[in-house]
Amino acid sequence: MSASWVETTRQVTARAGSRCEYCRMHQSLQGATFHIEHITPRAAGGSDAADNLALACPSCNLGKSDRVRVPDPSTAEAVPLFNPRTDLWADHFA
Numbered sequence: 001m002s003a004s005w006v007e008t009t010r011q012v013t014a015r016a017g018s019r020c021e022y023c024r025m026h027q028s029l030q031g032a033t034f035h036i037e038h039i040t041p042r043a044a045g046g047s048d049a050a051d052n053l054a055l056a057c058p059s060c061n062l063g064k065s066d067r068v069r070v071p072d073p074s075t076a077e078a079v080p081l082f083n084p085r086t087d088l089w090a091d092h093f094a
């Protein structure tokens with residue numbers, strides 16, 4: 001891992017305020033190191049630049065293909081399926 005990637009990781013983490021950019025969970029609440037995710041996958045030509053990167057907790061990173069967000073039928077805006085403020089993990093993922 002290059003020094004510049006370490007620096008990019010720092011930047012992305014700071015920009016996200018150490019919160020998962022999908023579920024807004026703070027890194028300190030998860031007790032795990034969050035992942036730096038490529039918004040456009042590298043396989044699809046996405047770059048390692050900070051503007052193509054997002055901070056994601058392991059749950060969101062691994063669950064992205066399981067539709068972490070779905071389009072809201074009324075606004076067509078992507079909305080999280082899981083609300084960490086009001087839902088309990090155990091209930092939501094039962």
Ligand SMILES: [Zn+2]
Nearest residue numbers: 020023057060
């Ligand atoms: Zn998350």
